[in-house]
Amino acid sequence: MRIDRVAFAAALARKDINQKKLAELSGVSRATLSAIRGGKACSPDTAHKLVQVLGPSIIKEEV
Numbered sequence: 001m002r003i004d005r006v007a008f009a010a011a012l013a014r015k016d017i018n019q020k021k022l023a024e025l026s027g028v029s030r031a032t033l034s035a036i037r038g039g040k041a042c043s044p045d046t047a048h049k050l051v052q053v054l055g056p057s058i059i060k061e062e063v
Helices: 007-013 019-026 028-037 044-054
Strands: none
Touching: 007 028, 007 044, 019 028, 019 044, 028 044
């Protein structure tokens, strides 16, 4: 799955958390978060963990 990089950054700012805190809250490693922020795809399980913390707006629609 792809995470929308802009929506991801906006959600972090809106929640006022950094990647380290997101890693703690979601259970996703900081390395994985960095890869996602850089545009890499992630597993549905990882996306689900991030959605639980940041909300569904971070999911990029696949066309």
